[in-house]
Amino acid sequence: MSHTHPDKIDPLSIDCTIFGFEDGKLEVLLIRRAIEPSLGKWALPGGFILYQEDIDEASRRILREMTGMERLFMEQQQAFGAVGRYPNRRVITLAYFALIQPGKYKLNAGPEASDIRWFDVRYLPELPFDHEEIIQHAVNTLRQKVRHQPIGFELLPEKFTLLQLQELYEAILGQKLDKPNFRRKMQGMNLLVSLEEYQTGVAHRAARLYKFDMTRYYKLKESGFVFEV
Amino acid sequence: MSHTHPDKIDPLSIDCTIFGFEDGKLEVLLIRRAIEPSLGKWALPGGFILYQEDIDEASRRILREMTGMERLFMEQQQAFGAVGRYPNRRVITLAYFALIQPGKYKLNAGPEASDIRWFDVRYLPELPFDHEEIIQHAVNTLRQKVRHQPIGFELLPEKFTLLQLQELYEAILGQKLDKPNFRRKMQGMNLLVSLEEYQTGVAHRAARLYKFDMTRYYKLKESGFVFEV
DNA sequence: TATGCTTATAGTCAATTGTACCACAAGTAC
DNA sequence: GTACTTGTGGTACAATTGACTATAAGCATA
Numbered sequence: 001m002s003h004t005h006p007d008k009i010d011p012l013s014i015d016c017t018i019f020g021f022e023d024g025k026l027e028v029l030l031i032r033r034a035i036e037p038s039l040g041k042w043a044l045p046g047g048f049i050l051y052q053e054d055i056d057e058a059s060r061r062i063l064r065e066m067t068g069m070e071r072l073f074m075e076q077q078q079a080f081g082a083v084g085r086y087p088n089r090r091v092i093t094l095a096y097f098a099l100i101q102p103g104k105y106k107l108n109a110g111p112e113a114s115d116i117r118w119f120d121v122r123y124l125p126e127l128p129f130d131h132e133e134i135i136q137h138a139v140n141t142l143r144q145k146v147r148h149q150p151i152g153f154e155l156l157p158e159k160f161t162l163l164q165l166q167e168l169y170e171a172i173l174g175q176k177l178d179k180p181n182f183r184r185k186m187q188g189m190n191l192l193v194s195l196e197e198y199q200t201g202v203a204h205r206a207a208r209l210y211k212f213d214m215t216r217y218y219k220l221k222e223s224g225f226v227f228e229v
Numbered sequence: 230m231s232h233t234h235p236d237k238i239d240p241l242s243i244d245c246t247i248f249g250f251e252d253g254k255l256e257v258l259l260i261r262r263a264i265e266p267s268l269g270k271w272a273l274p275g276g277f278i279l280y281q282e283d284i285d286e287a288s289r290r291i292l293r294e295m296t297g298m299e300r301l302f303m304e305q306q307q308a309f310g311a312v313g314r315y316p317n318r319r320v321i322t323l324a325y326f327a328l329i330q331p332g333k334y335k336l337n338a339g340p341e342a343s344d345i346r347w348f349d350v351r352y353l354p355e356l357p358f359d360h361e362e363i364i365q366h367a368v369n370t371l372r373q374k375v376r377h378q379p380i381g382f383e384l385l386p387e388k389f390t391l392l393q394l395q396e397l398y399e400a401i402l403g404q405k406l407d408k409p410n411f412r413r414k415m416q417g418m419n420l421l422v423s424l425e426e427y428q429t430g431v432a433h434r435a436a437r438l439y440k441f442d443m444t445r446y447y448k449l450k451e452s453g454f455v456f457e458v
Numbered sequence: 459t460a461t462g463c464t465t466a467t468a469g470t471c472a473a474t475t476g477t478a479c480c481a482c483a484a485g486t487a488c
Numbered sequence: 489g490t491a492c493t494t495g496t497g498g499t500a501c502a503a504t505t506g507a508c509t510a511t512a513a514g515c516a517t518a
Contacts, residue, residue: 009240012321051319055310079308079323081284090280092241094308148373163465181506183467204464205513392494409496410477433493434485 008048013093014059015046015131017077017138018067019121020102021155026121026171027102028135031066031113037087038128044135045113046093059096067116068108073099073154077141085130097138099154146172147229150191153212161199161207162186169229189227191217237277242322243288244275244360246306246367247296248350249331250384255350255400256331257364260295260342266316267357273364274342275322288325296345297337302383303327306370314359326367328383375401376458379420382441390428390436391415398458418456420446 018029030042045066049058056076064070074096081092102118109116119125121139124132146152152168153160166182186192193213198206217227247258259271274295278287285305293299303325310321331347338345348354350368353361375381381397382389395411415421422442427435446456 009319009321011238012241049310049321052312054312055308055321058310076307078305079284081278081287081323083281083283090238092238092278092284094310161466178506178508179465180467180469180508185505202465203515205466205515207466390495407477407479408494409479409498412496414476431494432486434483434495436495 007050007052009051010048011090011092013046013048013091014055014062015044015080015093015095015134016059016063016066016074017044017095017097017135018063018069019097019099019138019142019155020118021168021171022102022118024167024171026139027118028121028124029067029100029107029116030119030125030127031109032115033112033128034114035112040114041128042119042125043128044131045110047112049094055094059094063098066110066113067105068110069098069100069105073151077138080130080134082130093134095134095138097141099142099151101155101157103157143172143174148227150212150217150227159195159197159209159211161209163207165210173229185229190220191227236279236281238280239277240319240321242275242277242320243284243291244273244309244322244324244363245288245292245295245303246273246324246326246364247292247298248326248328248367248371248384249347250397250400251331251347253396253400255368256347257350257353258296258329258336259346259348259354259356260338261344262341262357263343264341269343270357271348271354272357273360274339276341278323284323288323292327295339295342296334297339298327298329298334301327301329302380306367309359309363311359322363324363324367326370328371328380330384330386332386372401372403377456379441379446379456388424388426388438388440390438392436394439402458414458419449420456 020027020029029045031045033039033041033043045063047058047062047065049055050061053061056074059074059076060070063072063074075098077095077097079092079094083090085091085093107116121135124135127135146169152165152172155168156164162183163179165186166177166179169182170177187194191213192210195209195211197209199209200206221227249256249258258274260274262268262270262272274292276287276291276294278284279290282290285303288303288305289299292301292303304327306324306326308321308323312319314320314322336345350364353364356364375398381394381401384397385393391412392408394415395406395408398411399406416423420442421439424438424440426438428438429435450456
């Protein structure tokens with residue numbers, strides 16, 4: 001085996017699927033590779049793990065180096081380790097997925113990328129290695145998780161309207177939901193703080209803004225409550 | 230780094246949490262280590278990945294070598310990769326979990342183990358490395374999965390009674406369930422084939438035996454059906 | 459000022475599902 | 489027979505879901 005970087009565990013990489021929600025669409029952040037292999041192709045941001053860092057730390061460092069993003073919701077997903085998934089040598093990758101509100105960060109391609117941008121998950125470019133499979137898997141994971149854990153809020157600004165929340169769910173789950181029922185369900189779970197603030201700059205009646213109450217969620221969860229959409 | 234086996238990817242191991250169900254108890258299969266480190270301690274069966282095998286293949290091979298078991302339900306769970314989790318060198322492990330019916334196999338400790346047996350998940354011995362954390366995580370994963378996927382059947386014999394199935398769920402979920410309601414729910418999903426056979430050798434009215442219909446499940450799943458307990 | 463458009467928000471009601479029971483049947487042990 | 493255990497069917501009520509209706513609020517345009 002070639003140990004190109006003696007400080008890196010080089011049969012083992014990390015790849016991050018970063019989800020964003022914008023204009024009613026679920027998006028994935030990709031970088032254009034400025035290094036071999038697959039130079040010039042759009043791909044998931046990724047890198048190698050250092051000997052002196054935990055894998056969760058590694059995923060955060062890699063994301064920061066590749067995109068400039070920090071302190072966002074990240075979770076380990078799955079290892080992908082088919083023999084021929086990477087060219088010339090054996091690399092097993094740990095797939096992570098992250099949730100972020102796209103407007104919050106200015107995109108910033110790191111030294112290993114020549115470009116960076118958001119893609120609608122439904123219209124992805126051609127991807128190298130098994131990155132398409134990884135993204136598909138991440139989308140499925142997200143679809144499952146979002147129904148039983150209140151993680152969707154990570155994709156929205158701190159203050160949001162109920163319609164924004166509903167559109168988020170519709171984009172992720174790929175189906176229309178009934179408006180009055182969705183509102184009631186969300187409000188009925190006692191996880192939203194109703195603010196005395198309203199939308200501005202809209203050409204119709206302004207909707208009330210809400211905040212997600214993480215503290216209350218943890219308390220409810222302790223006592224057996226399960227989030228369900 | 231020391232490459233003790235040039236054919237093994239040695240910063241990367243696999244550990245398997247094998248669940249069984251017996252006498253109304255959820256159990257985990259552990260081996261007593263016959264090799265260093267932690268020689269003599271009860272631990273999860275595990276091993277290293279070869280350069281020429283997929284990780285899912287590796288998990289099956291390792292399980293076969295350590296326990297003699299083959300062709301059982303196995304799924305990847307999570308990577309565990311804290312810096313100090315393994316002594317002296319960095320090893321990241323891929324945790325797998327497997328489901329099996331304990332009576333089906335004669336336990337067979339491999340060359341790296343001096344003993345092998347089932348432990349009640351509630352009363353585990355002292356475990357080396359982060360194996361306790363891995364098992365805890367596996368139990369949680371199982372608890373989640375069993376509610377939304379019909380994987381519990383992997384822990385039962387091919388033909389089973391509804392009470393056995395209920396006791397399985399009670400053991401995994403850790404709560405009592407109402408008998409008539411449970412029966413109705415299970416039968417209502419149209420996933421059980423009611424056989425013309427009954428229990429034998431019991432000191433009370435013999436219960437009807439059922440079989441799980443995997444084919445029907447896949448068909449229903451295609452058309453949007455979701456398994457729910 | 460009036461009208462129309464869009465979205466917010468509240469309310470209704472039938473159908474379905476979940477839950478906590480009760481009743482009895484079928485078999486074994488004594 | 490009686491006592492005991494487990495299987496199996498039923499019922500009544502509460503809670504939830506799902507589809508739909510109605511009205512209010514704000515902006516844009518005439």
